Structure formats: structure tokens, C-alpha cells
Amino acid sequence: MKNNKLTGKDLITVGIYTAIYIAVIFCVGAFNAIPVFYPIFMFLGPVITGIPMMLYYTKIEKFGMLTITGIICAVFFYISGYTWICVAIMVPTALLADIILKVGGFKKFWPMAFSFMALSLGIMAGPANLWFAGESYWDNIRDSMGDQYAEQLAKFMPTWMLPVGTILILLGALLGAILGRKMMNKHFKKAGIA
Amino acid sequence: MFGHVKEKGIHFDPRTKLLLIVVIATLELMDINIYFTVAVGTIPCILFICNRQFLGAVKYYVLFLLAAFVHVHRVDIQLNMFLNMFVVLLGALILKLSPAFACADYIIKSTGVSEMISAFSKMKVSRNFLIPLSVMFRFAPTIAQERHAIHDAAAMRGIIITRKKFWENPLRAFEYRIVPLMISIANIGEDLSAASLSRGLDNPGIHTNYTDVKFARNDYIAMALATIFLTSVYLLSTFAG
Numbered sequence: 001m002k003n004n005k006l007t008g009k010d011l012i013t014v015g016i017y018t019a020i021y022i023a024v025i026f027c028v029g030a031f032n033a034i035p036v037f038y039p040i041f042m043f044l045g046p047v048i049t050g051i052p053m054m055l056y057y058t059k060i061e062k063f064g065m066l067t068i069t070g071i072i073c074a075v076f077f078y079i080s081g082y083t084w085i086c087v088a089i090m091v092p093t094a095l096l097a098d099i100i101l102k103v104g105g106f107k108k109f110w111p112m113a114f115s116f117m118a119l120s121l122g123i124m125a126g127p128a129n130l131w132f133a134g135e136s137y138w139d140n141i142r143d144s145m146g147d148q149y150a151e152q153l154a155k156f157m158p159t160w161m162l163p164v165g166t167i168l169i170l171l172g173a174l175l176g177a178i179l180g181r182k183m184m185n186k187h188f189k190k191a192g193i194a
Numbered sequence: 195m196f197g198h199v200k201e202k203g204i205h206f207d208p209r210t211k212l213l214l215i216v217v218i219a220t221l222e223l224m225d226i227n228i229y230f231t232v233a234v235g236t237i238p239c240i241l242f243i244c245n246r247q248f249l250g251a252v253k254y255y256v257l258f259l260l261a262a263f264v265h266v267h268r269v270d271i272q273l274n275m276f277l278n279m280f281v282v283l284l285g286a287l288i289l290k291l292s293p294a295f296a297c298a299d300y301i302i303k304s305t306g307v308s309e310m311i312s313a314f315s316k317m318k319v320s321r322n323f324l325i326p327l328s329v330m331f332r333f334a335p336t337i338a339q340e341r342h343a344i345h346d347a348a349a350m351r352g353i354i355i356t357r358k359k360f361w362e363n364p365l366r367a368f369e370y371r372i373v374p375l376m377i378s379i380a381n382i383g384e385d386l387s388a389a390s391l392s393r394g395l396d397n398p399g400i401h402t403n404y405t406d407v408k409f410a411r412n413d414y415i416a417m418a419l420a421t422i423f424l425t426s427v428y429l430l431s432t433f434a435g
Contacts, residue, residue: 006322008395009387015329016383020376022330023337051372055380068322072330079219079294187373193380 006062017056018069022076024049025123038127038153042165043172046120050176051183053119055193057112058184063102066115070094070122077125086125093122113177120173127165204244208313210413211301214241214420219294221424229431231289232262233424238296245304254296261288302331308405316407325395329386333379340378344371 006014028045060066074090097119104111214237221234235258242251264285307328314324345354352359353367360367 008325008391011322011325012329012383012387012390015326016333016379016386018326019330019333019337020379023334048368048372052376055376064322068326072323072326079215079298080291183369183373188377188380191377193377193384 004062006064010062010065011068013056013059014065014068017052017059018072020052021049021056021069022073024052025073026080029123029126039161039165039168042123042127043168045123046116046169046172047176047179049120050116050173050178050180052180053116054112054177054180054184055188057101057116058107060101061106063098066098066101066119067091067094070097070119073122074125089125090122093118093124096121109177109181113174116177117170117173120169120176121166123169124165127161203246204412205304206244206416207407207409207413208301208305208310209317209407209409210416211241211297211305212313213417215294215297215301217420218297222290222293226428227431228262228266230424230428232259233427235262235289235293237420237423238293238300241297241300245300247300247303250296250299250303254292257288258292258296261285261292265289306405307331308403309407312403312405313407315401315403332386336382337375337379340375340382341371344374344378 025045028048029041070090070093073094074087077086077090078084097115100118101111101115104114218234218237222231236255239251239255239258242248242254261284264281268282268285310331311324311328314327348354348367348370353370354360
């Protein structure tokens with residue numbers, strides 16, 4: 001069984017954990033309706049997804065699984081109202097995560113943590129529209145969400161949030177990875193599934 | 195065994211449905227004008243009626259029209275700031291997202307899994323995406339079910355968001371929710387892969403399918419009607435209004 005093609009078992013694993021990833025992100029991301037939560041989400045999102053994703057990482061043994069996760073996430077985000085920018089961000093970050101894991105080695109903690117940090121950058125896809133889609137996107141928000149929301153959003157999400165947000169996500173992902181490992185040792189190993 | 199989705203109402207090819215959801219998700223966000231938005235939002239309602247989901251159609255359309263109403267009158271009425279923001283925001287979210295979600299609901303309720311897979315393989319979607327996608331569709335209800343069961347068990351012990359015990363240690367409470375969920379889902383996943391492998395998922399040959407999908411007269415009519423309807427509303431609302 002030492003071939004590098006993805007088997008049916010791998011693909012089923014991808015499906016299951018992608019479903020959980022999307023479910024958790026949507027639950028946490030729903031708080032974005034309140035502008036204050038935008039920066040908080042960027043930190044909290046990776047921390048919470050850390051637990052399921054670390055369990056996912058223990059099952060990854062082949063190149064390509066994370067890329068498929070990224071592409072499926074991108075399709076879901078596209079349908080739920082983010083623009084092409086989310087596809088342009090999520091797919092490369094997932095590919096990067098895959099490459100890091102491949103180079104670093106599977107089933108080792110630090111490559112897993114760094115790869116998860118890269119993968120988590122994909123959730124930049126949500127806020128990224130604010131900076132890259134230009135004025136028309138802002139007009140759209142102003143028109144549909146009301147002036148108050150747009151003003152608040154502009155207050156909490158200025159352009160300098162791009163680097164700060166990136167750092168927040170990276171820190172959150174690192175914390176999430178550590179939390180995930182802790183959970184792994186505490187519960188999942190005992191239950192015999194990690 | 196194949197009775198999961200009963201043939202009822204007017205039936206479409208899965209590819210038509212997928213085309214419609216992509217069109218709806220794209221157009222609904224383009225924000226051309228309110229008439230066009232309402233016209234796009236009407237399509238899922240018609241689809242619901244075609245599938246005889248009358249209750250769903252009424253629920254969705256009332257909610258959608260309410261959101262459209264709020265959207266039109268959002269400048270006229272000024273409540274206090276926070277409430278206003280909340281109502282306008284909720285209205286906008288429903289207006290923008292509910293058509294695509296309603297359409298997704300229609301697709302899931304009206305399409306059998308084997309039919310969907312047959313359509314996807316005709317569209318030459320790679321097996322690497324097909325299997326994860328179908329697992330996800332199969333898994334969404336399972337996750338909800340498991341979550342519900344865990345919620346009930348936790349509520350019995352008083353770990354529920356309205357109780358004091360939850361807020362004494364929210365992180366711990368969160369752990370009590372997500373860890374059992376992960377464990378049960380991982381186990382179900384193992385079972386699922388064992389089941390599908392024993393039925394020859396990894397067979398390298400060509401996989402056949404009982405259900406064959408074809409474009410029929412219905413599909414052409416639906417696509418033509420949707421195109422004519424949207425184009426005419428677009429032209430009318432842009433040049434007359």
C-alpha cells in the first residue's frame with residue numbers, strides 16, 4: 001500500500017473532516033454580523049478549528065488531501081456569497097499547507113502546526129474582499145447592510161488590519177494546534193482514534 | 195432502497211439544478227436593483243413548488259419578501275441605532291443568501307445520491323472531488339444528529355448555555371461538546387469507509403450506476419424560461435425604471 005495515489009479511504013477522510021471544518025467555520029463566522037467580531041473571529045476561528053483539524057492531520061499520509069479540502073471550502077464560500085477572491089486565496093493557501101506538510105513530514109507535530117497555520121490563512125478570504133474588491137464592494141455593503149454597519153466595519157477593519165489580521169490568524173492557528181495536541185493526548189488517544 | 199427520493203412533481207436533471215444554483219448565487223450578489231433581486235429570489239420558490247414542497251415554498255418566500263420589504267424601506271424608518279442595524283443587517287443577509295440556501299435545500303431534497311453522482315461523473319468531475327463531496331452530503335445530517343444528542347446529554351448535566359454552570363468554565367464546557375462529537379464522527383467515518391471499501395470503492399475499473407441522467411424536455415423549458423424571465427426583468431427594470 002505504499003503508493004502515493006489517494007485511495008477511497010483517504011477521500012472519505014477528506015470528506016468527513018472538510019464537512020466538520022466548514023460547519024465549525026460557518027458557526028463561528030456567523031458572529032461576523034457584528035463588526036467588532038471581525039478581528040476576534042480571525043483569532044478565534046483558527047483556535048477552535050484547531051481541535052478537529054489536528055485530528056484530521058493525524059490521518060493524513062499523502063500529498064493532495066489538504067488541497068482538496070481547500071478547493072471544496074472555496075466552492076462553498078463562493079456559493080455562500082464571497083467573491084472569486086475567496087477562491088484565489090483559499091486554493092493557494094491549501095496548496096502551501098500541503099507542500100509544508102509534505103516537506104516537513106507527515107504525522108509530526110511542528111510540520112502539522114505550520115501547515116495548519118498556512119491553511120488557516122485561507123479564512124482571510126472573508127475579510128479580503130474588503131481590501132481587494134475595491135470601492136464597489138464597499139458600495140455594495142453600504143447599500144445592503146446600511147451606513148451604520150459600513151462605518152463600523154470601516155472603523156474595525158482599516159487596511160492595516162491586513163498584516164495585523166495575518167499575524168492574528170497565525171497566532172490563533174499556533175494556539176489551535178497546541179490546543180488540538182492537548183486534546184489529542186487527553187482524549188483521542190485514550191479513545192483509540194488518533 | 196432507491197426510494198429515498200420519490201418521483202414527485204416536475205423532475206429536472208441534476209445538472210440543470212446545479213446551473214441554476216450557480217446562476218442564483220452569482221446574480222443575487224451583483225446588486226443590480228431590487229426588482230432584479232426579487233426576480234432572482236423567485237426562482238427557488240418556483241423550484242420548491244415544482245417539487246411539491248409547498249410549506250417550504252411559503253416559508254421561504256414570505257421570509258424573502260419580508261427581507262425585500264425591509265430593504266426597500268430601510269431609509270424611511272429610523273429606529274434606535276442598534277435595533278436598526280440589527281434589523282437591516284438581518285434583512286440584507288436573508289435577501290442575499292437565502293435564495294442560494296433555499297436552492298441548495300431544494301437540490302438536496304429533490305435529488306437522490308446516485309442520481310447526483312451520475313450527473314457529476316457525466317460532468318467529468320474527478321473522483322478525487324466526487325467522493326469527498328458525496329461523503330459531505332451524507333455527513334451533514336449525521337453531524338446535526340450527533341450534535342443534538344450530545345446537546346441533550348450535556349443539558350441533562352446542566353452544561354447548557356443558559357445555566358450558570360456553563361459560564362463558570364466556558365472553555366471546559368466547549369470541550370465537553372466538541373470532543374464527544376469528534377470521537378463519534380471519527381468512528382462513524384471509519385465504519386463508512388469500511389462499508390464502502392467492502393462494496394468496491396477502490397475498484398480500478400469503470401464504475402457503473404443504476405441511475406442514468408439525461409437532459410429532457412423539462413430541462414430545456416426550465417432553462418429557457420429562467421433566461422427569458424431574468425433577461426426581461428433586467429431590461430424592464432433598467433430601462434423603464
